[in-house]
Amino acid sequence: NAGVTQTPKFRVLKTGQSMTLLCAQDMNHEYMYWYRQDPGMGLRLIHYSVGEGTTAKGEVPDGYNVSRLKKQNFLLGLESAAPSQTSVYFCASSYREGANIQYFGAGTRLSVL
Amino acid sequence: AQSVTQPDIHITVSEGASLELRCNYSYGATPYLFWYVQSPGQGLQLLLKYFSGDTLVQGIKGFEAEFKRSQSSFNLRKPSVHWSDAAEYFCAVGARVGYGNKLVFGAGTILRVKS
Numbered sequence: 001n002a003g004v005t006q007t008p009k010f011r012v013l014k015t016g017q018s019m020t021l022l023c024a025q026d027m028n029h030e031y032m033y034w035y036r037q038d039p040g041m042g043l044r045l046i047h048y049s050v051g052e053g054t055t056a057k058g059e060v061p062d063g064y065n066v067s068r069l070k071k072q073n074f075l076l077g078l079e080s081a082a083p084s085q086t087s088v089y090f091c092a093s094s095y096r097e098g099a100n101i102q103y104f105g106a107g108t109r110l111s112v113l
Numbered sequence: 114a115q116s117v118t119q120p121d122i123h124i125t126v127s128e129g130a131s132l133e134l135r136c137n138y139s140y141g142a143t144p145y146l147f148w149y150v151q152s153p154g155q156g157l158q159l160l161l162k163y164f165s166g167d168t169l170v171q172g173i174k175g176f177e178a179e180f181k182r183s184q185s186s187f188n189l190r191k192p193s194v195h196w197s198d199a200a201e202y203f204c205a206v207g208a209r210v211g212y213g214n215k216l217v218f219g220a221g222t223i224l225r226v227k228s
Contacts, residue, residue, distance in 0.1 A: 042221050043203070044218075100207060104156040104157040105156050106155060
C-alpha cells in the first residue's frame with residue numbers, strides 16, 4: 001500500500017527555472033493538498049483540491065500553480081523559481097467525509113539558487 | 114481566523130521521563146484537533162485526533178492528549194519517553210474551507226531525548 005507518493009525527493013533549481021512536483025495517491029481520496037514547510041513556521045497550505053478538475057488557493061499561493069486532471073494526481077508547478085521558494089514541500093490527501101484526516105507524503109526538498 | 118500556538122520550540126527530556134507538549138488553538142466552532150509527528154527527513158505521521166466525545170484521546174506509540182475547551186488547549190502527553198520519540202511534533206486544528214477542511218498547523222516542537 002503506497003499511500004501518498006511524491007516525486008522527486010530532492011531537486012536543485014536555478015532562479016528563473018521551472019519545474020513540476022508530482023503527488024500521487026492510491027487511496028481514492030477526494031481531497032488533495034500541497035503544503036510548504038519552513039523552519040519555525042510549521043506547514044502552510046499552498047493550494048488544495050476538493051475533486052478532479054477543481055483547485056483552490058490556500059494561505060501562500062503566490063508563485064505556484066496546480067492542476068488536478070486525474071483524481072489520483074495533484075501537480076504543483078513553479079513557473080519561475082525564486083530563492084524564497086526554497087523549502088520542503090508536502091502533499092497530503094484525505095476523504096471528503098468526516099474530519100478529513102490527512103495522509104502525507106514523504107516530502108520534496110527543493111533548493112533554489 | 115484559526116491559529117495554533119505551540120509555545121515550546123525545543124524540549125529536552127531524559128529517557129524514561131514523562132513528557133507534555135503544549136498546544137493552544139483559536140477556532141470559533143468545535144474544533145477537530147490533531148497531533149502529527151515528523152522524524153528527520155520523513156513525512157508527517159498522525160499520532161492521534163480529537164473529533165468529539167471523550168476529551169482524553171489515545172494515540173499510537175503510547176501517546177495521549179487531552180482536549181480542554183475552557184483553556185483552548187490540546188496538550189500531548191506520554192508517561193515514559195523512549196529515545197525513538199526524538200522528533201518534531203506538530204499540533205493542528207481542522208478548519209472548514211469550502212466543502213472540506215484544511216489543517217492549520219502550529220510551528221512545531223522539537224523533542225530531544227537524552228540518555
